[in-house]
Amino acid sequence: MKAASFSYVKPAALNEVFDLLARHGDRARVLAGGQSLLASLNLRLSAPELLIDITGVPGLAGITVSGGTVRIGALTTHRQIERSPEVARHLPLLAQAVRHVAHVAIRNVGTFGGSVALADPAAEYPACAVALDAILVLAGRGAERRVRAREFFRGLYDTALQPGELVIAGEFPVSGEAYRSAFLELARRRGDYAIVGIAAHARLAAGRISDARLAFLGAASKPVLALRAAALLEGRPLDAQAIAAAQATLEDDLELPADLYSSRATKLQLARVLLGRALGALNG
Amino acid sequence: MDQTLLTTLIVNGSAVTRRVPARQHLSDFLRDELGLTGSHTACEHGACGACTVRVDGAIVRGCLMLAVQANGRRVDTIEGLSDSGELADLQAAFHRRNALQCGFCTPGMLMAAQDLVTTRPEATREEIREHLSGNLCRCTGYQAIVDAIDDVLAQRRGAKT
Numbered sequence A: 001m002k003a004a005s006f007s008y009v010k011p012a013a014l015n016e017v018f019d020l021l022a023r024h025g026d027r028a029r030v031l032a033g034g035q036s037l038l039a040s041l042n043l044r045l046s047a048p049e050l051l052i053d054i055t056g057v058p059g060l061a062g063i064t065v066s067g068g069t070v071r072i073g074a075l076t077t078h079r080q081i082e083r084s085p086e087v088a089r090h091l092p093l094l095a096q097a098v099r100h101v102a103h104v105a106i107r108n109v110g111t112f113g114g115s116v117a118l119a120d121p122a123a124e125y126p127a128c129a130v131a132l133d134a135i136l137v138l139a140g141r142g143a144e145r146r147v148r149a150r151e152f153f154r155g156l157y158d159t160a161l162q163p164g165e166l167v168i169a170g171e172f173p174v175s176g177e178a179y180r181s182a183f184l185e186l187a188r189r190r191g192d193y194a195i196v197g198i199a200a201h202a203r204l205a206a207g208r209i210s211d212a213r214l215a216f217l218g219a220a221s222k223p224v225l226a227l228r229a230a231a232l233l234e235g236r237p238l239d240a241q242a243i244a245a246a247q248a249t250l251e252d253d254l255e256l257p258a259d260l261y262s263s264r265a266t267k268l269q270l271a272r273v274l275l276g277r278a279l280g281a282l283n284g
Numbered sequence B: 001m002d003q004t005l006l007t008t009l010i011v012n013g014s015a016v017t018r019r020v021p022a023r024q025h026l027s028d029f030l031r032d033e034l035g036l037t038g039s040h041t042a043c044e045h046g047a048c049g050a051c052t053v054r055v056d057g058a059i060v061r062g063c064l065m066l067a068v069q070a071n072g073r074r075v076d077t078i079e080g081l082s083d084s085g086e087l088a089d090l091q092a093a094f095h096r097r098n099a100l101q102c103g104f105c106t107p108g109m110l111m112a113a114q115d116l117v118t119t120r121p122e123a124t125r126e127e128i129r130e131h132l133s134g135n136l137c138r139c140t141g142y143q144a145i146v147d148a149i150d151d152v153l154a155q156r157r158g159a160k161t
């Protein structure tokens, strides 16, 4: 199908974007990579009157490392993240995750900020941001604020973004020496959104696991941390018994709503399998 | 009334300037305005890859980019790559391996394949499949397509040594 009619504007400064958003309110939509937005316009799932292309705004793309933080600008593409030596070195969880985001031709164009702002419950970055306790930098006219990813994602396609606000960047703490990461997901086909996935990050020292962050995607209306499983693992050797106990608690940790293809029972089984594999990978 | 914007693209090496409706995606522009019907449109929501073209050297979905977003950029289509001879060995291998039947997916497959053989010359069969995961074929299936690309990778590696 074809998109309904709309107007298009490509401002060259952030202030112009905020002015346009203020003037047009919810009749306008921000356009970044367009890899989700244009698909939904072609399907006529929505029909904004104005698209504000933000890719002409300078300073919103790129990855920088300073003072123990990796900052990823909103307009950084999936492809840039995939190829970034900084991400490979300092954020191995994200480096593993990005390979699961869509396909090459989409990764060449889609952006970090677009994925975060969209907040698809099965998307990879939101779960990584929650696992790594990242901060999202948001800006509106005249004001910038920082929100923890754990508070930013509120529900199905629902975030802490206020009308007129943009995601400017994500700030991820550099992963510590003793920490290990594993990102795994099960999808019907490679590149599809996950049925269920896990972003696992934990400290491993002398064979014991601590500070485990087990963020699941596709398991609720937003990324969720399996808190009971993590508490149960704290300080224990990562042996078969500990893994089985963590798997058993997942039922209480995760909502796992059934979808068109998978029942709650199926999703629970998949989540348990993934948790087992992820813990195995952390230990490996 | 559709808003139109003056848009200039470098298509297969030549500059073209047109007034383009804001909502027209790049694939429709190439096909309907310029008569370049080699790249196809099917799903028009990013799922099939039939519309794959190159923008500033990187493969993209023509159906998920507005023509006006490509303003000032270089767009290369299957026609350009075919005429320049860039795809000759891939095309020969697809032919030899029966890697197409109706041919609907083939332009997109060739664009993705060419991207792979130039960016990942050491790709394994598994990596070929991964790189083509965004391109669907409803008739041939993937075995013959992977075989054809695998052949070309081996040939190009052989040619270098």
Ligand SMILES: Cc1cc2nc3c(=O)[nH]c(=O)nc-3n(C[C@H](O)[C@H](O)[C@H](O)COP(=O)(O)OP(=O)(O)OC[C@H]3O[C@@H](n4cnc5c(N)ncnc54)[C@H](O)[C@@H]3O)c2cc1C
Pocket (backbone or CB within 6 Å): A029, A030, A031, A032, A033, A034, A035, A036, A037, A038, A039, A074, A100, A101, A102, A103, A106, A109, A110, A111, A112, A113, A114, A115, A117, A118, A122, A123, A124, A125, A161, A165, A166, A167, A168, A191, A192, A193, A194, B045, B046, B047
């Ligand atoms: C076939 C297919 C498969 C896909 N598979 C996956 C997958 O497996 N995993 C995955 O994560 N994604 C997947 N995607 C989506 C893809 O990753 C998108 O690139 C991403 O979700 C949105 O990024 P974008 O830059 O394209 O945003 P756009 O499509 O331009 O925008 C998406 C939404 O976010 C808003 N927005 C964009 N940028 C900002 C900003 N900086 N501040 C505030 N609001 C903003 C827009 O207004 C819009 O509402 C897939 C897409 C397709 C077509």
Ligand code: FES
Pocket (backbone or CB within 6 Å): B040, B041, B042, B043, B044, B045, B046, B047, B048, B049, B050, B051, B052, B061, B062, B063, B064
């Ligand atoms: S027509 Fe563009 S991906 Fe199917």
Ligand code: FES
Pocket (backbone or CB within 6 Å): B099, B100, B101, B102, B103, B104, B105, B106, B136, B137, B138, B139, B140, B141
């Ligand atoms: S050859 Fe017919 S769709 Fe691939």
